Amino acid sequence: MSVVRCKICGITRLEDALAAVAAGADAIGLVFYARSPRAVSIEQARAIVTALPPFVTTVGLFVDMSRAELDEVLAAVPLDLLQFHGDETAAECEAVGRPYIKALRVRAGDDVAALVDVYPGARAVLLDTFVEGVPGGTGQAFDWSLVPARLSKPVILAGGLTASNVAAAIAQVRPYAVDVSGGVEASKGIKDASRVKDFVRAVRAVGESM
Numbered sequence: 001m002s003v004v005r006c007k008i009c010g011i012t013r014l015e016d017a018l019a020a021v022a023a024g025a026d027a028i029g030l031v032f033y034a035r036s037p038r039a040v041s042i043e044q045a046r047a048i049v050t051a052l053p054p055f056v057t058t059v060g061l062f063v064d065m066s067r068a069e070l071d072e073v074l075a076a077v078p079l080d081l082l083q084f085h086g087d088e089t090a091a092e093c094e095a096v097g098r099p100y101i102k103a104l105r106v107r108a109g110d111d112v113a114a115l116v117d118v119y120p121g122a123r124a125v126l127l128d129t130f131v132e133g134v135p136g137g138t139g140q141a142f143d144w145s146l147v148p149a150r151l152s153k154p155v156i157l158a159g160g161l162t163a164s165n166v167a168a169a170i171a172q173v174r175p176y177a178v179d180v181s182g183g184v185e186a187s188k189g190i191k192d193a194s195r196v197k198d199f200v201r202a203v204r205a206v207g208e209s210m
């Protein structure tokens, strides 16, 4: 049996974070990108992170944020892991000095292995769907056959996942973890507890069958 971990991203409310933890999520993601409909303020994020029980990884998501703004967030919010979701270089990610994952937005023709190798210091890569002008949270899946069987980093699979397609995604890609946002929402930024539960259950069920 191999466990596939599960991250619920784009949390904006403590009740949604607690529902994700109760459903068995391993990690929650907080979007520090002002243009996202799922953006959280420093105060909102701090209130969520400090109210969570231990053994749940809190991930802060950033899109080409200035170092000064990033430092302001990091000083106020005790995040476990950073997720760089923009065009940050490896040097920029590593200069922060925190454990990080790098989001890579995949489109047809990409050499995913080569993209991954650009970030040797990343703990993992999050493979998401490339949509022009939209850095993430697109609700769209990419062609999973673009992901090679072997990569130099653990893969977190994202992009258009739902309780209905996550089993097929895991069977094809065999990721370390999966990440979902829109597929478990009632509306943008507001999670639906029963969809969250169904999603985590679907991930756990496929893990047990592998």
Ligand SMILES: O=C(O)c1ccccc1NCC(=O)[C@H](O)[C@H](O)COP(=O)(O)O
Pocket (backbone or CB within 6 Å): 009, 010, 029, 031, 033, 036, 037, 038, 061, 063, 085, 128, 135, 136, 137, 138, 139, 140, 158, 159, 160, 161, 179, 180, 181, 182, 183
């Ligand atoms: O969620 C957003 O609004 C967002 C905005 C800008 C950059 C990244 C964003 N989300 C990143 C995530 O980690 C999402 O979970 C991932 O893109 C998958 O989203 P979805 O396709 O809706 O499941």
